[in-house]
Amino acid sequence: MSGFTALLARDLRLVWRRPGDVMVVLAFFVVATVLFPLGIGPETNLLARIAAGILWCAALFAALLSLDRLFAADYEDGALDLLLLAPWPLELAALAKCLAHWIVTGLPLAVLAPFMGLLFGLSGEGLAALGLTLLVGTPALSLIGGLAAALTLGARRGGALLALLALPLCVPTLIFGAGAVEAVATGGGFLTHLAILGALALLSLATLPWAIAAALRQAGE
Amino acid sequence: MSGFTALLARDLRLVWRRPGDVMVVLAFFVVATVLFPLGIGPETNLLARIAAGILWCAALFAALLSLDRLFAADYEDGALDLLLLAPWPLELAALAKCLAHWIVTGLPLAVLAPFMGLLFGLSGEGLAALGLTLLVGTPALSLIGGLAAALTLGARRGGALLALLALPLCVPTLIFGAGAVEAVATGGGFLTHLAILGALALLSLATLPWAIAAALRQAGE
Amino acid sequence: MASLHVLANPARFRRFSQKVLPVLSGATALVLAVGLYLALVESPPDYQQGETVRIMFIHVPSAWLAMAGYALLAGLGAALLVWRHPLAALMARAAAPVGAVFAAVCLLTGSLWGRPMWGTYWVWDARLTSMLLLFFLYLGHIALSRAYDDAERGDRAAAILALVGVINLPVIKFSVDWWNTLHQPASVMKLGGPSIHPAILTPLMVMAAALLLLFVVLVMVRTETEIDRRRLDAAERAQ
Amino acid sequence: MTDLEVTGLGCRRGGRPVFRDLSFSLAKGELLALTGRNGSGKTTLLRALALLVPADAGAIHWQGADVAADREAWRRRIAWLGHLDGLKGDLTVRENVATACHLREEGTERVDAALAAFELGPLASRSVRTLSAGQRRRAALARVVAAGARLWLLDEPLNALDAPSQAALRAALGQHLATGGLAIAATHAPIDVPNARTLLMDSSPPPGGEEHEP
Amino acid sequence: MTDLEVTGLGCRRGGRPVFRDLSFSLAKGELLALTGRNGSGKTTLLRALALLVPADAGAIHWQGADVAADREAWRRRIAWLGHLDGLKGDLTVRENVATACHLREEGTERVDAALAAFELGPLASRSVRTLSAGQRRRAALARVVAAGARLWLLDEPLNALDAPSQAALRAALGQHLATGGLAIAATHAPIDVPNARTLLMDSSPPPGGEEHEP
């Protein structure tokens, strides 16, 4: 078994031991989307108008809330040292951990979101756009969040401030994700948006594993 | 010095040592609120209409995001045992920790929110209402979140579970907080809402420290 | 109260439930059959809503039982925390998913009903929203009680949550009512007001009794399962 | 005269009984060293004595009174050193020790002596995060000394200490006992102080006797 | 024939030099015991040898080649036991050890023997979260044994172990050395194995010699 597979399998198994954990993230997503109508008021037209933004925001929050322990657990129990000492590239380890996170959060969120869209009265096409953009956009969120999680490990005072830099990195993904759904609502096509989202995800994939690995090495010192 | 003061001072000092942590919460709040104008488009009427709900929701999420380490840090480094063994009521310790959390998140959020409200085109009166309701309402959020944080100690996937537990309980505060700002916008008085928010905060204050202490004792076993 | 106290012992509960369960199950089947007959065959279609009115006979009792179920959880939580009844934890564990299912049934039947009635699966109505929040409270309870390796810790944490939740339930309901009436006074969901015709009221009540019995049977069966599971754990550990 | 009297104590962890029917008593100036196999219940016993873990059965009496009756008075009498150090990485050594005193609602007049006892003077204003394992353990021990409690509950206090620090611990313990204190310490290495008695926790049911987890 | 050759190694932590100009060499079948005061740099040295902490100066050679040249080959040669156990509480003991082997891209054929060496058979399917401190430490040691690496780097391996487990560790170390392995262990207690040499880390600048934190 390659180390990459082993790590992926381990993380998925850890989640499998407590299947409730995935449910919790999804439940959080549902609760969060419900909170916005409670804050804004129950007018159906208004809600349909802002549904895309709300659902994408809630997905971001759900991803972020489940990300903060991504590396911290390994850091605190010493398992991070074992990853740093594994005889294969740390970049792959970073990728495996982000992939495991995406499988247990991004993927289910993309499946669930269209159902929540129903509550907000989105059209059928809008629902499809929502699911697709989330499917394409969430890998970038997992990677960016993974970077923030790695940067905030341990002692460095600057860590928190660096995370502050990572947050705005999510903004483009959100804008194009929410924008795609709205484009559908206003009669436009969403393929351009989807392509841009895909490009963002690929860009993250091509750069962030290195950044995450560097941050993890810092934390190991 | 009483134990309560000592604990409060310790927690504030810990935050003071890492001011970045507070900055991240505030930055999160700003990013989350800025996102909506970006996603929804520049229709001023619409934005002003939903401003209260968005800002209150964002404040709620920001508060929750920072809550998950409230007791977890003490739990993991063994300092919780010292609190459990302190010769004064644990309920006071719970209160001190929630108060410290409020001082470093609720209070700055209440100060910052009116500035963000400007972006949404809220009226002067609406801005005042926003700041005041946050000032009165956020203590309840800190206490409810504190309970969720204490209940999830030692459980995995703390952050998301915490939010799932806390969010439904935060609904009344959210509704009256956002409602107050909207009442101002529609010409109504917001003092009733403020009074209800105050009542909610007092209700939390009167009940939750006991629940938190009970949850902490469980965690110490 | 004294008789309840006797049941606090899991072994005694077993003996009691083994005697009572067959009778209770039979009664449930009987009342359910009568109720379904009354609801589906006997009662007239509504002059406005047509045949879909029959959804109500499931929908409304489910709503009641979901609410009663949470009160039961809180009571069991208090019993666990204050009197340390060992059975209370097992019963709460058994009851929470049952209550959640009734809440889900209420939500599902309601939104299926909403489609023909309101033309949409969902509106942000106060009653709907507060039932949704109750469902979330159930979810939180279930997730928390299963979040620990040590089942007893999960039981007690969930008990604390149930107590706090039940204090908050009226507050949530009140605030949601208030929230909705401000923006959307008197929504579509006004059927006959309190004056329901006996032709509808009778099957409704019989169905409510049937589902209540079903609730009790389910909780008892699940409690027995929980007792067995704990026994098994203990036996394995003692080896 | 025995100050501490433990009778018939029993505890379980995760549904498994860890020990049953444990009785002992301890008088002024005495140290009880808990030894036994890994998993025999030393940590559990210490936590039960501190009332952190509820006991299944039995009672703990201090000078004749049940300690569960007045928990706060009991907590004032004990100082705790766990497996974990209980120090805040962002605070300095002195701040950590002083805060612990404040949290007990006591003054900080013993802090300097306690730091000196473990040669922590030069490290006093370093933040704990930058200390080595043994330096942290010493800071945690200084916290115990500064607490000025009658009964010390120590879980593997020798862990990570170098030889001179072990001697410092022995000296501190000796002085604590000489001034009428009591101590209970879980340990795998002998602690050579006068008036030390040993309680061997034997693991019946054996620590490895369990089978599969459910 | 010396396999490991360390020359002129120097490290700093948080801007302070911890040790300077450290040289030693180690041959097949030898154990190097690192001793010295708390804070003298034992942990730092072990981490530097594993390339977890960058060295200021000096070089580490394995059979003549600089280890920094091929980091992955070097990592394959070492097995690590840190202050922290590096175990996942939600996995069982066996799963933890097996996963560690997989992460090294190795098979799991040595796992059973490693568990047996530390009497972990009966605990193998308990989840680590429910173990006592010493039981966890034993699981971490089993992980090291199962790794099948040439060089063991152990940071205070005796911590929290009871006497029989200490003997088990000694036996495992003895066998590792006898089959041509090398080991470096930071420790405060003597490890009685044949072929053990001791390196006393003396703290110049003394561990307490620093002043205020910058």
Ligand code: HEM
């Ligand atoms: C998801 C959607 C729905 C939810 C969550 C929901 C929830 C509830 C709840 C909680 C109750 C119990 C109220 C009480 O007795 O205090 C209730 C009763 C009732 N619901 Fe619904 N409902 C939904 C949809 C509908 C629809 C579409 C209709 C038909 C138009 C409907 C008709 C009724 C009626 C007739 C009652 C009994 C009225 C009464 O007690 O006076 N519901 N519902």
Ligand SMILES: Nc1ncnc2c1ncn2[C@@H]1O[C@H](COP(=O)(O)OP(=O)(O)OP(=O)(O)O)[C@@H](O)[C@H]1O
């Ligand atoms: N993260 C850090 N930042 C700054 N200084 C550190 C850090 N970690 C350790 N030090 C300092 O480096 C020195 C060496 O620490 P190290 O942990 O290597 O000591 P050690 O010999 O392992 O001690 P012990 O026996 O207590 O484990 C100490 O003076 C310590 O205070």
Ligand SMILES: Nc1ncnc2c1ncn2[C@@H]1O[C@H](COP(=O)(O)OP(=O)(O)OP(=O)(O)O)[C@@H](O)[C@H]1O
């Ligand atoms: N949280 C827990 N849940 C379930 N079982 C536990 C838990 N903590 C400890 N145990 C079990 O209880 C028994 C006693 O553990 P305890 O920690 O008291 O042992 P100990 O004597 O301190 O051992 P050590 O010398 O290793 O520190 C062990 O068999 C252990 O596996």
Ligand SMILES: [Mg+2]
């Ligand atoms: Mg122990």
Ligand SMILES: [Mg+2]
């Ligand atoms: Mg060290």
